[in-house]
Amino acid sequence: MAGILAPGLGVLAHLERLETQVSRSRKQSEELQSVQAQEGALGTKIHKLRRLRDELRAAVRHRRASVKACIANVEPNQTVEINEQEALEEKLGNVKAILQAYHFTGLSGKLTSRGVCVCINTAFEGNLLDSYFVDLVIQKPLRIHHHSVPVFIPLEEIAAKYLQTNIQHFLFSLCEYLNAYSGRKYQADRLQSDFAALLTGPLQRNPLCNLLSFTYKLDPGGQSFPFCARLLYKDLTATLPTDVTVTCQGVEALSTSWEEQRASHETLFCTKPLHQVFASFARKGEKLDMSLVS
Amino acid sequence: MDAELAEVRALQAEIAALRRAWEDPPAPWEEKSRVQKSFQAIHQFNLEGWKSSKDLKNQLGHLESELSFLSTLTGINIRNHSKQTEDLTSTEMTEKSIRKVLQRHRLSGNCHMVTFQLEFQILEIQNKERLSSAVTDLNIIMEPTECSELSEFVSRAEERKDLFMFFRSLHFFVEWFEYRKRTFKHFKEKYPDAVYLSEGPSSCSMGIRSASRPGFELVIVWRIQIDEDGKVFPKLDLLTKVPQRALELDKNRAIETAPLSFRTLVGLFGIEAALESLIKSLCAEENN
Numbered sequence: 263m264a265g266i267l268a269p270g271l272g273v274l275a276h277l278e279r280l281e282t283q284v285s286r287s288r289k290q291s292e293e294l295q296s297v298q299a300q301e302g303a304l305g306t307k308i309h310k311l312r313r314l315r316d317e318l319r320a321a322v323r324h325r326r327a328s329v330k331a332c333i334a335n336v337e338p339n340q341t342v343e344i345n346e347q348e349a350l351e352e353k354l355g356n357v358k359a360i361l362q363a364y365h366f367t368g369l370s371g372k373l374t375s376r377g378v379c380v381c382i383n384t385a386f387e388g389n390l391l392d393s394y395f396v397d398l399v400i401q402k403p404l405r406i407h408h409h410s411v412p413v414f415i416p417l418e419e420i421a422a423k424y425l426q427t428n429i430q431h432f433l434f435s436l437c438e439y440l441n442a443y444s445g446r447k448y449q450a451d452r453l454q455s456d457f458a459a460l461l462t463g464p465l466q467r468n469p470l471c472n473l474l475s476f477t478y479k480l481d482p483g484g485q486s487f488p489f490c491a492r493l494l495y496k497d498l499t500a501t502l503p504t505d506v507t508v509t510c511q512g513v514e515a516l517s518t519s520w521e522e523q524r525a526s527h528e529t530l531f532c533t534k535p536l537h538q539v540f541a542s543f544a545r546k547g548e549k550l551d552m553s554l555v556s
Numbered sequence: 557m558d559a560e561l562a563e564v565r566a567l568q569a570e571i572a573a574l575r576r577a578w579e580d581p582p583a584p585w586e587e588k589s590r591v592q593k594s595f596q597a598i599h600q601f602n603l604e605g606w607k608s609s610k611d612l613k614n615q616l617g618h619l620e621s622e623l624s625f626l627s628t629l630t631g632i633n634i635r636n637h638s639k640q641t642e643d644l645t646s647t648e649m650t651e652k653s654i655r656k657v658l659q660r661h662r663l664s665g666n667c668h669m670v671t672f673q674l675e676f677q678i679l680e681i682q683n684k685e686r687l688s689s690a691v692t693d694l695n696i697i698m699e700p701t702e703c704s705e706l707s708e709f710v711s712r713a714e715e716r717k718d719l720f721m722f723f724r725s726l727h728f729f730v731e732w733f734e735y736r737k738r739t740f741k742h743f744k745e746k747y748p749d750a751v752y753l754s755e756g757p758s759s760c761s762m763g764i765r766s767a768s769r770p771g772f773e774l775v776i777v778w779r780i781q782i783d784e785d786g787k788v789f790p791k792l793d794l795l796t797k798v799p800q801r802a803l804e805l806d807k808n809r810a811i812e813t814a815p816l817s818f819r820t821l822v823g824l825f826g827i828e829a830a831l832e833s834l835i836k837s838l839c840a841e842e843n844n
Contacts, residue, residue: 389689
């Protein structure tokens with residue numbers, strides 16, 4: 263009977279063994295499946311990732327290229343703009359040079375937020391002298407905001423006459439007065455600085471430089487009597503005096519030669535600028551010296 | 557599988573980087589190419605240029621209005637100005653703190669129908685006490701050259717190197733010139749038969765004759781003079797042409813005194829009224 267039981271055990275064991283085998287292989291195949299599945303998913307993932315990466319690469323590359331193209335396209339326009347800028351700058355330079363040139367007409371100016379600031383330049387015989395300005399406010403009525411005109415120039419008078427009706431006339435008239443004043447001042451200054459040797463006393467002058475008084479000698483240090491001159495410039499728009507008196511100090515009755523000299527001096531002062539008259543005195547003086555030497 | 561995982565990780569990193577690159581494109585000037593250089597220039601231009609090109613246009617506009625104002629004010633239209641500067645300071649002068657500079661200017665423009673070209677030099681001497689500036693040479697070329705009155709004035713201005721006087725007097729001369737031309741034209745149009753301008757309206761004379769009084773002629777000579785000081789003023793004269801017979805009949809010597817009377821007339825009523833009355837007096841019958 264052992265043989266009959268024994269094989270039954272054997273069959274069970276065999277069955278057990280088979281069962282284990284099957285479950286093991288089932289496990290294996292499941293594992294394999296899952297691994298396979300995993301591997302499949304990974305593969306797809308990789309596949310997808312690869313695709314995404316390639317797309318992004320292309321997109322970025324494309325954008326860079328289009329930016330380049332954009333710049334390339336934009337460049338010629340920008341060069342045109344740069345040329346425009348250069349042309350503008352050149353034009354600006356020209357206009358500035360021309361504005362500077364207006365100084366040589368005697369009148370120049372700048373536009374201001376209120377109106378205009380006019381600059382009056384003065385000169386005498388080619389010598390460029392002081393400038394003055396008048397800042398005008400363009401309103402009704404036209405008015406002077408501020409100015410650098412000396413107080414003894416009749417600015418208010420001239421403005422009262424012309425400012426409201428004719429700015430040009432106002433400015434030209436003011437020009438006349440200022441140029442004449444500058445010219446008289448220049449002559450007096452030159453006399454004081456260049457011919458001090460011939461003056462025997464200080465030059466007396468008023469701020470307007472239209473009344474001058476001085477004493478002078480033709481031969482400084484010599485024995486002759488000094489002359490006394492008084493120059494009055496009644497016409498404030500002129501640079502030559504209207505009234506001249508020359509007297510000889512300390513001599514009651516002048517000899518004919520002195521009288522002749524005195525009269526000729528009066529004429530000289532009336533017709534020639536002051537410093538030029540003295541320049542001719544100085545030259546004569548040199549001539550006299552030369553004659554003494556020889 | 558590790559290799560694959562590794563690949564996955566690598567791909568994911570690359571994608572992340574690409575995504576960043578897509579969102580912030582690289583600054584063009586970081587790219588090393590000629591694009592960089594030109595873009596830098598453009599960038600500079602954008603920084604200064606854009607703002608200031610608007611400024612430049614505004615500035616130009618502003619200065620051009622200034623120019624137009626000055627041109628109207630002075631009556632002078634300057635179209636060109638160039639300048640050269642030469643430093644004449646010698647080492648000796650520098651030691652004494654003296655500076656000498658020569659400016660050469662060239663300037664051209666017009667005053668109505670007169671065009672001018674000026675070349676002049678300005679010498680600037682700066683010493684310790686003061687700065688002196690003087691015109692040392694002046695050359696003036698004017699067109700048209702027919703105005704004899706002007707040529708004398710031009711030589712005087714050149715001699716005196718008086719730029720300001722030149723411009724001021726030129727302006728007033730041209731104003732008078734234009735006024736004279738307008739006045740002559742006006743009378744020619746108003747009295748076409750009586751008035752004749754043998755040398756055109758720009759000349760200095762205007763003639764009056766009457767068809768009903770042949771042999772009688774009045775000629776007004778209107779000169780524009782510029783005196784020593786550059787002051788411009790008109791000078792009018794009347795010339796009469798009268799038949800002999802009329803002279804004999806003229807007991808009151810009206811014809812003899814006509815020139816003087818004319819001057820008085822001008823002084824009293826002004827040029828236009830005086831001319832008008834002369835024309836009317838000669839052509840009285842025609843006007844009735």
